[in-house]
Amino acid sequence: MTLAPAFVFYEFADRKEFCLHVTAQSPRRVMLVPPLFDEMNRMRKMMVDVMRSLHELEISSFLPDLPGTNESVIALEQVTLSDWQKAVQACAEQHQISYIASFRGGALTVADLPSANHWIFSPVKGATLMRTMLRTKIAADRESGLTTSLAELAARAENGPLELAGNIIGSELFAQLNAAEMTDMPSRRIVRLESDSKPSDGQIAGSALWLRAAPDDDLTMSTAIAQDIAGWMGQ
Known part of the structure; x- marks a missing residue:
């Protein structure tokens, strides 16, 4: 049977925002911060696949809806980058998460978590x-x-x-x-695709799903991402 993620919440600005959650029988937990805008839609399936792979590695994961996106009740046009940064901080604190894996533009939303451990996939300005x-x-x-x-x-x-x-x-x-540019964090691992020549701490074979015309997945890449996150967390 395919593992079905469940929804939990986090409180922000007197609202409840949704957060997709996969529970593992382990105290280890990581928050995945999604890409922004249309890249978020194109990579959503991949993010969920990463969460399922993390579960197999006995790591719980959380994927928050940023205010103004997905099921959020506030309109995107009312949201600022500062709101996203504070919301990500609120989710991490309320669910007691100190490991943050952000993807693409999601790395711009973690500025209020300088003391956390950061894993960042293909960051972009x-x-x-x-x-x-x-x-x-x-x-x-x-x-x-x-x-x-x-x-x-x-x-x-x-x-x-x-x-x-x-x-x-x-x-x-x-x-x-x-x-906005990515904040320089004390504890940070940057991972990129093998085809990306920019400086990184590690590379993964796979596809630039954020460039696809429609949402897609890459199960091999999702598994490799989960394994790299697990190794970074100290498995």
């Missing part, structure tokens, strides 16, 4: 994420017969919410992400 989404918007506008530019869209985002890849992003979130 906030400006890079925003630029990619802006270019996607420009391409979509062009197909609709409209002409827009990076500068025009950025100016629009400074004055109000902007729709990018199906996400309504508020001005503050847009500005904070454009300035």
Whole structure:
């Protein structure tokens, strides 16, 4: 029988936010922080596969919904990067988690957890994420017969919410992400794909699922990620 993750909650800003949870018969636990925006959707299946593999390695895992995403009751356009950072901190503290595995842009949300142990998969700057989404918007506008530019869209985002890849992003979130880079943590392991030449502490064979046109998985990569996390946690 396939292991079915369950939902638990964490309290943030007088609300309950959902958190997917897989329980193992072990005190070891890790929180997985998802990628941001459309990358989150493309990699959701992979993240759940990682959680199932971690269970086989006797590690409990938590995958929180960031405010404004998935089942959250607050609108994304009302959320800031600071909110995401405080929410991730709240989830970790309430579930007593000191090991944090963040993926892609999720690494930008862990700034309020400097004393935790951080495992980071293929981190990306906030400006890079925003630029990619802006270019996607420009391409979509062009197909609709409209002409827009990076500068025009950025100016629009400074004055109000902007729709990018199906996400309504508020001005503050847009500005904070454009300035956001991964925080230098005392205890940190950075892992990248074998095809990525950027500096890292380890590499994993697999696919850049965040570049796919639709959600997909890579079970071999998910298993390798879980094993690397387990080794990092000291199995």
